Every structure is written in structure tokens, then in C-alpha cells.
Amino acid sequence: MRVPGIPYVQGRNDYTDVDGRKYGIAIHNTANDASDEGEAAYATRRTDGISSHFYCDADSVIQSIDTDDRVGHAGSAIGNENAIAVEITGGNGMSRAWWLANVAWDKLGWVLAYVITHDPDFAGFQVRRASVAEMKTNPRVKAFYGHNDMRLAWGHTTHTDPGPNFPWDRLFAAVNTALNPPLQEVPDMLVLFTDEGKKWVGDGVTRRPLTDAEASDLQHIASKGALKLTVWADMAEVANPGAFGAVPVVPEAVLSEAQVEKIAAQLIAATDNPLDEADKPAIVAALKQALREGVEG
Secondary structure (H helix, E strand, O other), X not given: OOOOOOOEOOOOOOEOOOOOOOOEEEEEEXXXXXXXXXXXXXXXXXXXXXXXXXXEOOOOEEEOOOOOOEOOOOOOHHHHHHEEEEEEOEOOOOOHHHHHHOOOHHHHHHHHHHHHHHOHHHOOOOOOEOOHHHHHHOOOOOOEEEHHHHHHHHOOOOOOOOOOOOOHHHHHHHHHHHHOOOOOOOOOEEXXXXXXXXXXXXXXXXXXXXXXHHHHHHHHHHHOOOOOEEEEOXXXXXXXXXXXXXXXXXXXXXXXXHHHHHHHHHHHHHHHOOOXXXXXXXXXXXXXXXXXXXXXX
């Protein structure tokens, strides 16, 4: 598998994997402060048999070999056959602070999360560091481990990277965040009905009157899942935090005709055309932007 969205530079030491399957993710360091571009370029010509699936530095991640293939990274046949290798630029003597500041953690977390979620062999993978004891018992343990862990479990290498100060917790946090992205904190769109029957649309920042047609279209979009729409019986309910939570009631904003037309156009476009998943963020953003920008009054 090749991970989309990152550079791919074919490395030289690309070996056939017996079964094409991987189970663990092995973390190494390069024992230098070179860039991942430099390491990936070197991997195209090195003759020592060493290779890695991925290289990572302070600002990017590069793939060097397809994850279905075998690379020379562990020293042992077990490690080479069963693990995906990640080389992070740095050395064993680097401090925790140095590691925290010099790795593209979010990008690396996304790449590894992509592998975990898209390779069926990683079903059941645990974002944690495997113990040497369980690696000895189960060479296909589905977890992370370092080069030194592989040395202690399976032998055939003298390498002890990624080093004592490597922040495993930061790596796991990056992967877990990519696997379970936080929900966007986007305020709900509110349709407010006053006691006099007048309709308003708001998002906790501003609000404006709605025509019956606009309110109908907005509710139509909400029914398709484009946004979460809360309908309140009257303004007093919105202002009652005891019963409905602390929802701000903001002053009426007077919007220009152009802004009103912009909102109406988005409503009409979403109503007249099938709503694609990719359209949802744009529709919500347009509605909110039209409500907030260029307020007159």
C-alpha cells in the first residue's frame, strides 16, 4: 500500500515479503539530523541492504517502499517480515524537548493512522508499545515497538534506537488524534420562533429574520444532514439556561441585501441539487460567513 497525499520516492532495498502481511510498526531513528528528503534520496542508492517504509523529519513524511513489501530495518528476519519501519531523523542522544520540537507529529500520526485503518492486517492494532516479553511470545503482536525492543526480543542487531528520551506518548497521541479526530466545535444553526410567529436564523454570534421560504429551505438542508438545526418555540426558551442550556441570545444584526442574497443562493443551491458529503462543510461555512461578515447597523 502507498499512502496518498505524501511523496513517494522508491527506495533501492525493496524485498519481497513472504506473505505481504505486516502486524507491528517499528520506530527507528536515523542517528543523524538529516532531512527526510535526504534520507529518502540516499535510500535510492544505498548498497548495505538497509531500507525503511517511511522517513520523517520536522516538517514532512516521505514513503520509500510499499508497505506490502519487506524492508531491511530490524536485523532479524522476524522484524523485517512482520513490521512496517519508520525512520525518524534524530539520534539516541536527543532530549525529549528536541524530539517534541523536531518531528512532524501530526503528519506522522495521520500517515500511521491511515496504514492502521486501511490495511486489514492491522485490524485490532493497539496504539501502545509492546513489551519485549510479549514480542518474544508473539512475533506478530499488533502494536508499536522500537529497534531496541526488537534487539531484545529477536536479536541479530546491536541498535538501541530510538533512544531513552524518545516521546512515545507524543507519538501515540498523534496517532490516536488521527484515528479519532475531535469533533469540530461549530455552533448549531438555530431557527428561532418568537411569540409573534416571526422566524429568525442565528448561530450564537448573530441572527437575522427569515422569510417563510428561507426557513423552509434551511430546514430542508438540515433534513439532509448538512447542519444540525435546532428549532426553538420562542426566544424565552433560548434564554432559559436552566431548561435548555446556556444559549446566547444576541442582538439582531442588519445585513446587506448582498449578504441576504448570498444566504438565499446557498439555500436554493442545496435544495435544487443532490447534496454530496463534500458539499456540507461549504454550505455551513457559507451560511455562517454570510451571517457574520459585513454587518451594518
